[in-house]
Structures are given as structure tokens and as C-alpha cells.
Amino acid sequence: MFVIYLYRLIRCKFTDEGCVALTSALRSNPSHLKDLNLFNINLRDSGVKLISTGLENPHCKLETLWLSQCKITDEGCVALTSALRSNPSHLRHLNLSYNNVGDSGVKLISTVLENPHCKLETLRLIQCKFTDEGCVALTSALRSNPSHLRHLDLSDNNVRDSGVKLISTVLENPHCKLETLWLCRCDITEEGCVALTSALRSNPSHLRHLDLSDNNVGDSGVKLISTVLENPHCKLETLWLSQCKITDEGVFALTSALRSNPSHLRHLDLSDINVRDSGVKLISTVLENPHCKLETLKLSQCEITDEGCVALTSALRSNPSHLRHLDLSDNNVGDSGVKLLYELRDDPHYKLETVM
Numbered sequence: 001m002f003v004i005y006l007y008r009l010i011r012c013k014f015t016d017e018g019c020v021a022l023t024s025a026l027r028s029n030p031s032h033l034k035d036l037n038l039f040n041i042n043l044r045d046s047g048v049k050l051i052s053t054g055l056e057n058p059h060c061k062l063e064t065l066w067l068s069q070c071k072i073t074d075e076g077c078v079a080l081t082s083a084l085r086s087n088p089s090h091l092r093h094l095n096l097s098y099n100n101v102g103d104s105g106v107k108l109i110s111t112v113l114e115n116p117h118c119k120l121e122t123l124r125l126i127q128c129k130f131t132d133e134g135c136v137a138l139t140s141a142l143r144s145n146p147s148h149l150r151h152l153d154l155s156d157n158n159v160r161d162s163g164v165k166l167i168s169t170v171l172e173n174p175h176c177k178l179e180t181l182w183l184c185r186c187d188i189t190e191e192g193c194v195a196l197t198s199a200l201r202s203n204p205s206h207l208r209h210l211d212l213s214d215n216n217v218g219d220s221g222v223k224l225i226s227t228v229l230e231n232p233h234c235k236l237e238t239l240w241l242s243q244c245k246i247t248d249e250g251v252f253a254l255t256s257a258l259r260s261n262p263s264h265l266r267h268l269d270l271s272d273i274n275v276r277d278s279g280v281k282l283i284s285t286v287l288e289n290p291h292c293k294l295e296t297l298k299l300s301q302c303e304i305t306d307e308g309c310v311a312l313t314s315a316l317r318s319n320p321s322h323l324r325h326l327d328l329s330d331n332n333v334g335d336s337g338v339k340l341l342y343e344l345r346d347d348p349h350y351k352l353e354t355v356m
Contacts, residue, residue, distance in 0.1 A: 020050060027054055035064040039095075043067065048076035056083035061090050068124070069098040077105035081112050088118040097126035097153070106134030113149065114141035124153040126182075135163035139170050146176040155184035155211070164192035168199035171207065180209040184240070188212065193221035200228045209238035213269065217241065222250035226257035235264055242271035242298065251279040255286050262292040271300040271327070280308035284315035292319060298327040300356070309337030316344055316352075325354040 041047075048067065054060055077096075084091060096109075106125065112118055134157075142149060154163075164183065170176055192215075200207060212225075222241065228234050244250075251270070258265060275283075280299065286292055309328075316323060328341070345352045 027057060033062055036062060037064075037066040038070060039066050040069040043070035043072065045073055045076035045079070048072055049079040052079040052083035055080070055091070056086045058087055060087060063090060064093040065091060066093075066095045067099070068095045068126075072096065072099040072101065072105075074100075074102055074105040074108065077101060077108040081108040084112045084118070085115060088112060088115050090119070092119060093122040094120060095122075095124040096128060097124050099128055101125065101128040101130065103130045103134040103137075106130045107137040110137040110141035113138070114144045116145055118145065119148055121148060122151040123149060124151075124182075125157065126153055127156040129157070131158045132160065132162050132166075135159060135166045139166040142170045142176070143173060146170060146173050148177070150177060151180040152178060153180075153182035154186065155182045157186060159183060159186035159188070161187075161189055161192035161195070164188055165195040168195040171196070172199035172202045174203055176203065177206055179206060180238075181207060182209075182211040183215070184211050184213040186215060188215040188217065188221075190218055190220040190224070193217060193224045197224040197228050200234070201231060204228060204231050204234045206235070208235055210236060211238075211240040212244060213240045214243040217244040217246070219247055219250035219253070222246050223253040226253040229254070229265065230257035230260045232261055234261065237264060238267040239265060240267075240269040242269045242273065242300075244273060246270070246273045246275075248274075248276070248278050248282075251275060251282050255282040258286045258292070259289060262286060262289045264293070266293055267296040268294060269296075269298040270302065271298045273302060275299060275302035275304065277303075277305055277308035277311070280304055281311040284311040286315075287312070287323065288315035288318045290319055293322050295322060296325040297323060299331070300327050301330040302328075304328060304331040304333060306334050306337035306340075309333055309340050313340040313344055316350065320344075320347075320350040322351065324351055326352060327354075327356040329356045 047070070055062060055065075076099075096105075099105075101109075105128065109123070113120060113123075154167075159167075163186070167181070171178060171181075217225075222244070225239070229236060229239075270279075270283075279302070283297070283299075287294060287297075326341070333341075341355050344350050345355050
């Protein structure tokens with residue numbers, strides 16, 4: 001049996017005429033195509049309406065649909081969500097990022113999510129121009145049907161602290177299975193972190209990946225997040241905090257938490273914050289712990305010098321087996337620092353694969 005798992009037509013410059021042919025083919029043979037990526041195509045609402053006629057076919061087995069940057073508005077969402085309500089059980093991954101979906105579009109998508117037959121696991125809505133109003137509908141749907149969605153990306157929207165508070169009511173639900181939450185560039189402050197960390201303390205066992213990059217979290221917000229990390233039931237593997245306006249004070253709280261519970265976090269991004277050498281020395285006390293399992297450490301643009309490299313390489317010599325990727329780009333690391341790092345990379349006892 002011939003099965004197509006991935007069909008990519010990224011930036012292929014076709015119009016409605018191409019969509020007519022594509023959807024006609026899907027209607028005549030709907031059961032084989034599993035993944036369709038139409039990123040950055042001038043699809044518009046008319047194209048989405050055509051694709052939706054394929055999705056509503058009960059024999060359609062499409063699991064992944066990427067419609068990022070396709071000039072879709074809430075009008076296209078009407079057709080798409082209507083099709084998914086009539087045939088909700090197959091689609092697993094939906095990306096509508098960089099479209100003018102707005103609050104009205106998110107409300108329509110939410111009617112799909114609240115359907116108990118909906119099996120969506122991934123929903124990406126980066127820069128879709130929705131606000132608190134959209135968050136209300138989205139979180140209401142997830143509270144009524146919390147058990148399927150695994151990955152949610154709301155980055156670069158006007159979510160703010162009020163939106164995070166709504167999302168937190170989903171996270172604290174013991175039936176919630178969210179593993180990945182992206183909230184990059186969402187105007188979140190310490191106030192949002194209070195709600196988020198409270199929810200994660202009450203239900204710490206599911207979330208694996210959290211991105212809070214480019215928010216005004218600050219030291220107070222990182223201290224709150226650190227109370228989650230030190231919980232032995234916390235299973236966070238990825239924490240992205242780049243451009244979060246953190247200083248030594250926040251790094252101290254973070255590394256203190258990781259020393260008390262070092263075994264879960266795998267990927268940490270502290271790029272473009274005021275870490276400096278003093279912060280690197282604190283991070284090094286985590287890396288030298290034999291229970292530390294960090295595989296990726298990003299410290300780009302952190303005002304680190306050779307002094308920080310001495311502490312870092314000393315820690316890695318005492319615990320060489322886990323770190324795979326180290327990013328120290330755009331720091332004031334001199335020749336002696338570079339020499340220390342590359343001696344580690346070239347030593348067969350170390351597992352470093354990438355040094356930037």
C-alpha cells in the first residue's frame with residue numbers, strides 16, 4: 001500500500017488553482033496523506049476553504065497540517081474549524097502561526113479543542129494577533145477537554161499576565177497533559193510568574209518544556225520559577241529564559257534550585273542576560289554535580305570573560321559526560337578561554353559535540 005507521510009510545498013508560489021487540484025486529489029484519495037506543509041504560501045482564506053473540504057471527508061487521515069504564514073484570517077478559520085468539528089479524530093498537529101487569526105479565529109479553534117473527540121496534540125499560534133479575549137476561549141476549551149493537547153505555542157501575542165493567569169488554571173488541572181508551553185515575547189512580568197509557578201507547584205509532573213524568553217520576568221520571576229525546579233516531582237527538561245532581564249540574584253536562585261534537584265533539566269538558555277563571570281561560577285557548581293544531566297547550555301551575549309571559562313571548564317572536567325552543546329558566542333572570551341574550551345572538546349573523555 002502506498003502511503004505518503006510528508007508532503008511539503010513550502011514557498012512554492014501556487015494560487016487557488018493549485019489548491020483546487022490539491023484538494024481534488026485529497027478528496028479522491030483521502031486515506032494516505034499524513035503530513036501536509038504549506039508554509040509561506042499565498043493560500044489566503046479561499047485556499048483554506050478548499051483544503052477544508054478535504055479535511056471534512058471522514059476517510060481523510062491527515063495528522064499534521066502546517067499553514068504558517070499563509071495570509072489566513074478568521075474567515076479561513078470558519079471553514080477550517082467547521083471541517084475539524086465534523087471530522088475531529090485524526091488531526092494531531094496544527095500550525096496557524098503568523099496569520100491574522102485574531103481573537104475571533106482563536107474562539108473558533110477553541111470550539112474544536114473542546115470537542116471530546118478532538119485529538120489535537122500540537123497547536124501553534126505564534127504572532128496570530130489575539131489578546132486576553134482569545135485566551136479566555138482557548139483556556140475554557142482546554143479546561144473542558146484537557147487530556148489531549150501536549151504542545152501549545154502562544155509566542156509573540158498580547159497574552160500578558162492576565163492571559164498567563166488563565167493558562168495557569170489549565171496547568172493546575174490534574175488531567176492536563178501539556179508537556180510544552182511556549183510563551184516567548186508575551187509581555188509577561190513577575191505577576192504572571194506568580195500564577196504560572198503556583199499552578200506548576202500544584203501539578204508539577206507533566207510540563208517538560210517551558211519558554212519564557214524575551215519577557216520582563218526579572219530576578220523576582222526567576223526566584224518563583226526556581227521554587228518549581230527544586231520540587232523533586234518537577235519534570236522540566238527545557239527552560240528558556242533568554243532576554244528576561246535577570247542578574248546574579250536570579251542566577252543564584254536558579255542554580256540553588258538546580259543543585260537541590262539536578263537530575264531532570266536537560267536544556268537551559270540564559271542568553272542575552274547579565275550573567276557575567278560571577279553567574280557562570282554559580283552555573284559551574286551545578287555542572288560539576290555528578291547528578292546534573294544538562295545537555296545544552298546557552299550563554300550567548302552574557303558578558304563572560306576568560307575568568308568565567310576557567311570555572312566552566314573546571315566543572316566540566318569534574319563531570320565530563322553529559323554536556324553536549326555549549327554556546328558562549330558574543331562574549332568577551334579571549335584566546336586562553338577558547339583554548340580551555342577546545343581542549344575539552346577534543347578530549348575523548350568529554351561528550352561535547354558543539355562549542356560556539
